[in-house]
Amino acid sequence: MSKLQAFQSLARVYIADENLTVLESTIHQIASQLHFHYE
Structure with a gap:
């Protein structure tokens, strides 16, 4: 699992009530902002 995928999974759980x-x-x-930090 990439760092981005891990972040997406966490974000989906953490902000589950958002649209x-x-x-x-x-x-x-x-x-897109993090891309350059995690090449």
Whole structure:
């Protein structure tokens, strides 16, 4: 499991009550920002 996958799994559980479409968008935004930190 990659660091990103682990983060996504944690985020899905932690923010389970949020709208999933918004959550997916947020994850992709965060992932794009983290990309350069986890090459």
